[in-house]
Amino acid sequence: MNRSPYFNYIEEKLNLLAVRIEKRGKLNILDLHLHSENFYLHFFNKLFGWSLENLNAIQQNVEAIDLIDHTKKFIFQVSSTNTKAKIESALDKDILKQYPGYGFKFISISKDATDLRTKTYNNPHNLTFSPSSDIFDTSSLLNYILSLDAVKQKDIYQFIQQELGNEVDIVKLDSNLAAIINILSKEDWNDLSQLNQINSFEIERKVSFNNLVRAKYIIDDYKIHYGRIDSKYSEFDSFGKNKSNAVLSSIRKEYIQQKGVISDDDLFFAVIDKVIQKIQQSANYVEIPIDELELSVNVLVVDAFIRCKIFENPENYNYATP
Template identity: 30%
Template sequence: MSTREVYFKSIEDKLLLLVHSIKVNGKLNLLDGHLFAEAFFAQFLNILYQYHLQGTNRTKPNYAAIDLVDEMGKIVIQVTSQITRDKIQNTLMKSNLAAIRDYRLQFVLITEDAGRLEKRPYQNPSEIHFSEKTDIIDITRLLADCRDADIAILLKLKNLCDKELGSNEPPRYETSLLVEVVRLVAKMQVSPANGVKIPNSFDIQEKIDFNELRSIQDNTISPLQLYNPELDGIYESFALEGTSPAIIFQKLVSVYQNQ
């Protein structure tokens, strides 16, 4: 599976889980999830479309029918889980939209498919910029745009989804397993590799930057630092038993270079 596919699949799973959660909570009249979704989608759209959205409670308190606004790009957005033509039409009929008729009005619908709403005609008395073909955005549309996005954008979106909606962390290995691995290495009988080279010391961050790995550092390299204290403790315990950690490292180097 390619890196792009891994990132996309993670985003897809989180968005569909969010849709399901809000749908279920809506049936139970639990609306807190919808309020949190507004803040999440503001960040999501800012990354995906390079918008500059903020919640209207920060800029225009109690702004009727509008949840998010991008003053720079002149875009206003309503985030809703009510997937009906009436919901969209009622918003378009709001008299306050006449004051921002030079803005574009978009709807982010928390559902997998809202294609049927793109085929219905709408009255737009305020003449705010709006097209039912392009400005009704459901999760399927968001995922299609994610699929075509630059991989750096995909990584940012994946990280956002992980932070906001929960991360699928790989299971941590038990310390006892690490002990067993090191113990087996210590017992290995290996012949020294020909021309064993002693690596030069280096700055870890410089090495990451030189190999252009910074984009994956947060999700791969950095989490592995958690294991360093455990390994240090294991090596110390071996030293107390009379087995030098240096011997273990030499065997690892010999096996690696022979391979």
């Protein structure tokens, strides 16, 4: 499997697109400032080498058919509704009589479709349709992309960057904090093979200088991941200038807002809580279990502490390995 930086970007954008559509409650890409059917048309053509056309561009509001490939002879429905009834309703439309010998494919663009791939369907017009391979969702697409080599992933990345790169990020509640958490949620924190040496004595000195007693346990647990976060920030910055700086600045802002109101251990844990709240309120946050979110935020806040972004530094503080 090839989890390249290109794949991480593709994963973030497709998951974010799915979340946006689901929050809207129905498919309306124009309201999202995206070209819905046209995006998936070009995306699938590039990904699979198909020759899809947008039938609605020729004949408006065609029932059951959004996209069609006359070369490979299949029709495609793009939907934010992922129910068996939705698929059977499409398969039942009389217009399908005009396409004898064609196949049928379906993509759920906002929700998981794993369960749909296990069901059987009424198919009165006898279109070629295999649910296990002809029903797509974001997860199945990402699994396919993950199997591609880095060259092909880069090609898909460049396409998605051109189509969605900036437009997906214009909603007010999007945040780089949520974007980095989406990346960190894939990490195996039990893997200690990527650890870098840091100056533990200096970090202990900063802990004591700021009267951190309870927070010391969190810092000791997660300071070992400093090198991995540094690597992830470098990867993150490949998608745009100042992204890692924006994350660190956001954490520092929460620290500054609480500083003077509370102090010491309470201040440290308040920063963690505020960062979690901001992530959960971000439109681009892909939800994970709360304990996994807390773990990733703990790692980020401890990293910010080490990097001098939060709390006061003792004289001549230097966290780098001597």
